Amino acid sequence: MPTLTDYHMHTPLCQHATGPMDAYVERGIELGLREIGFACHNPLPRGLGGDVRMKESELDYYVRRVTDLQFHYRGKIDVLLGLEMDYVEGLEDYLARQASAYPWDYLIGSIHYLDTKCKLCAWSRSLPFDAEEQYIRYFTLLRKLTSSGLYDIVSHFDVPKRSGRIPGPRGREEMQRALEEIARANLCLEINTSGYRHPELLQPESYPSLPLIERALALDIPLVVNSDAHAPDQVGTKFTAMQDLLLRRGCRQLVRFESRQRITYAL
Ligand SMILES: [Zn+2]
Numbered sequence: 001m002p003t004l005t006d007y008h009m010h011t012p013l014c015q016h017a018t019g020p021m022d023a024y025v026e027r028g029i030e031l032g033l034r035e036i037g038f039a040c041h042n043p044l045p046r047g048l049g050g051d052v053r054m055k056e057s058e059l060d061y062y063v064r065r066v067t068d069l070q071f072h073y074r075g076k077i078d079v080l081l082g083l084e085m086d087y088v089e090g091l092e093d094y095l096a097r098q099a100s101a102y103p104w105d106y107l108i109g110s111i112h113y114l115d116t117k118c119k120l121c122a123w124s125r126s127l128p129f130d131a132e133e134q135y136i137r138y139f140t141l142l143r144k145l146t147s148s149g150l151y152d153i154v155s156h157f158d159v160p161k162r163s164g165r166i167p168g169p170r171g172r173e174e175m176q177r178a179l180e181e182i183a184r185a186n187l188c189l190e191i192n193t194s195g196y197r198h199p200e201l202l203q204p205e206s207y208p209s210l211p212l213i214e215r216a217l218a219l220d221i222p223l224v225v226n227s228d229a230h231a232p233d234q235v236g237t238k239f240t241a242m243q244d245l246l247l248r249r250g251c252r253q254l255v256r257f258e259s260r261q262r263i264t265y266a267l
């Protein structure tokens with residue numbers, strides 16, 4: 001897989017990923033990836049969602065570590081500086097400051113919570129509302145993320161399916177609207193291969209699922225393939241299979257990033 005990039009690698013700073021940061025980079029080199037990028041979970045104010053992300057006081061350190069690795073691996077592989085930045089309604093100003101505080105190569109936008117207190121996980125099986133409401137809330141928030149102007153890449157698009165629950169007709173409708181919104185906003189969509197590692201899915205597949213990838217291709221949405229690695233051996237999960245799948249569906253180009261500029265390259 002000589003051409004792919006993997007822009008979604010975590011670090012132990014988020015408290016639920018393991019392995020030293022260099023081991024992720026080494027794995028990327030071993031796989032022959034073109035570029036790799038760290039995008040660990042961003043800090044939020046007042047300790048919101050604090051058990052699964054770095055602290056505000058750790059953000060400088062994170063940026064410094066990635067920058068050190070950039071120099072260390074120069075000539076072997078390009079290491080990019082990214083961040084997986086949760087979109088939480090009401091925190092737009094805070095997030096905008098985070099977005100402008102460092103020289104990010106790209107910002108990945110994620111919805112992990114269905115509430116502003118960051119307590120209701122988007123793929124929980126035990127929410128105080130039904131599956132239809134779960135999907136409607138999630139995709140409504142995803143549309144707000146998309147139109148916020150804060151992000152370059154939209155992450156794990158249909159992650160509520162990790163709950164094992166399936167959307168009803170309105171949930172499916174919201175899903176299509178969100179995809180169209182991504183096309184309109186000219187954002188990049190991530191094909192996240194971590195679904196192949198999630199046993200709780202009804203079937204092993206990516207986020208988004210294949211029919212949604214086909215729809216994204218029809219809408220000309222720019223794509224990246226990411227592993228969402230939380231351990232070094234997860235870097236590049238299923239990339240060869242995904243590359244084949246994309247080529248078979250007529251996808252001829254992917255995108256890469258540099259200082260938040262999007263650049264197209266041939267697949
Ligand atoms: Zn994570």
Ligand SMILES: [Zn+2]
Nearest residue numbers: 084110155156
């Ligand atoms: Zn995520």
